[in-house]
Amino acid sequence: MQKQFYFEATQRLCSSLELEQSLRAYFEYVRQHLPIDGIYLNIYRPEYGDIQFLAHVDEAQTTALNKQVKISAEMEALLSQPDRPVIRIINDLEHDQVTGFVAPQVIPNIQSVILLRMLSGNTHLGVVGFYAKQKAQFCHRHAELIEPHKDTLSLITAFNLKGRNLLRANQALTQQNRLLKQAFNPCGVIGADSGLKRVMTQVEAIAKLHTSVLILGETGCGKEVIANAVHCKSQRADKPFIKVNCGAIPESLIDSELFGYEKGAFTGAEHRKAGFFEQANGGTIFLDEIGELPLSVQVRLLRVLQNGTITRVGGFDAINLDIRVIAATHRNLQAMVKKQTFREDLWYRLAVFPIEIPSLRQRRSDIPLLVQHFIEVLAAKFNLDKLPRVSSEQLDSLNHYHWPGNVRELINVLERAMIEAPEGPLNFNLTQVDKVEPAASGKHETIIIDPSHASDKLVPLDVMVSKYIAHAMRITGGKLYGPGGAAEMLDINPNTLRSKMKKLGLC
Structure with missing residues (x-):
């Protein structure tokens, strides 16, 4: 039996x-x-x-x-x-x-x-x-x-x-593949229908043309994402998209990196090398931190924009290029022009169609979307089986934070929280300095400035006001009037602000 x-x-x-x-x-x-x-x-x-x-x-x-x-x-x-x-x-x-x-x-x-x-x-x-x-x-x-x-x-x-x-691994691969497609899909702009709606309208208007574009905005606000979107929506979408951080190239190497060099042009030049402009031929070159370029290189960049040609270092023949230039900076180029640290003729060439990107604190409605997106990206990076939870209180703390580092800072905050608690709930431990609280009227926001960081040695009030206005102009990309301008952020009449700036020698 x-x-x-x-x-x-x-x-x-x-x-x-x-x-x-x-x-x-x-x-x-x-x-x-x-x-x-x-x-x-x-x-x-x-x-x-x-x-x-x-x-x-x-x-x-x-x-x-x-x-x-x-x-x-x-x-x-x-x-x-x-x-x-x-x-x-x-x-x-x-x-x-x-x-x-x-x-x-x-x-x-x-x-x-x-x-x-x-x-x-x-x-x-x-x-x-x-x-x-x-x-x-x-x-x-x-x-x-x-x-x-x-x-x-x-x-x-x-x-x-x-x-x-195997099924879990397959699901993880599918999820990673989806996130990678999102990451490498330049048109996938988070907030395109909300906080960046006006920016995306400008992108749609300029993308199909061949005009140079200048993208302005604070550090970390997503200038490269918008440059990607312009290229993606253009007729050059299937051509090269070359990204160059102008501030990361030593001055002695800028010419050879941007324009290439001929064999024997200098010691160590054992063969001909195509520079970034040649590599981008037919497509788009994105010059990030354009304000960091030395004046000598600005002259040669102006020639590229005017004639569509370059000459390699050590060479004599002009090389014709079909290329679109997208430049970006967090600096006030107009102020640099007045100080003669940026060429005026190059400024006019680049600023044919400027696009100003609002800071993260100016588009707080996008924060929940960005949080969800980057949690998914980081979960794939850390091989997590499920997404960690974010409580409504923690999300509220993100919405009320000042975000001096913009989207880049948000990513760092999320990554740190997920390293500390991969299974959640996430705790962001944001500092109180620069934290934003809603004003009583609900119309404006009040920034809490911690005086404990100041020393006992005080400076004249005009100096302090001057520095604060200069900071406002930096974070608005030099914009004085209109939505997102310095006058709006400082809650002051634009004409009054301009008068103060003249009195303080800021314009």
Whole structure:
């Protein structure tokens, strides 16, 4: 009888590649010989300090589970004992510390159980529990019947776990692929229909043309994203898009990096090299931090814009280029022109179509969208199974922060929080300095300035006002009038502000 039982039970276990289906067929047969109300299957995960339930079958239904139950260090020690029996009968759960704690959290009213250990090599994989909802239901004969099934149950459980891991890996790859597509899809601008709506209207207007574009805005506000969008929506979208940080190239190398060089042009020039402009031929070159270029290079850049040609360092022949120039800066180029640190003729060439990007504090409606987007990107970067939660209180703190570093600072804040608490909830621990609180009228915002950072040595009030106005002009990209301008941010009439600036020698 025992051989026949083993044969039939094994046939049922091997009847399907789906764990739930094979477990259902197995349960329907075994219940004819054992007084069981159901079967559950779980694994012990020492790396997480928990027991994870994989499947459960009873008379009503068969369910795939992903339920984790945390256990104490004392329980972990019990499970790690090498001399634990392969099969155990527990006719009263109160007599077993681990099972009495874990099983009722998944299966209500469970009273007695036969535990069959599953092994993979010498590794304890988990247990199969044959349970009843009454006490003292099992005897030694029942254990003898099901003990030979341990190898088959271990095998199908191992295959199921492998399948789950492959599925999870596949889902993770799909998620990463989707996020990478978003990251490399220049047209995917977060806030295009809200805080950046006006900017995107300008992008749509200029993208199809070949006109140079100047993008203005604070550091970290997303100038490169907008440059990407202009290129993506242009007729050059399938051509090169070359990004150059002008402030990161040593002055002695700028000419050779931008315009290339001929073989033998200088020591170490062992072969001809195409510069960034040549690499971008047919497409777009994005010159970030254009205000950092020395005057000598500004002259040659002006020639490129005027004639569409370059000459390599050490060369004599002009090279014709079909190229679009997008420049960006956080500096006030008009003020630099007056100080003669930026060429006026180059300014007029670049500023044919300026696009001003609002700071993050000027488009707070985009913060929840940006938070969700970057949490997804960072979750893929950190290989997280699920996205960490952000409480409404923490999101509110983000909305009320001043964001001097704009979107770049937001990314850093999110990344730091996710490193500290990858499973969430996220806590951002923003400092109070520069924190924004809504004003009583609800129309404006009040910046809390902490005087404790000042020394006992004070400066004249005009000097302080001058520096504050200069700071306002910097963060607005030199914009004085209109929405997002310095006058609006300082809550002062534009004409009054201009008068103050003349009096203080700022214009």
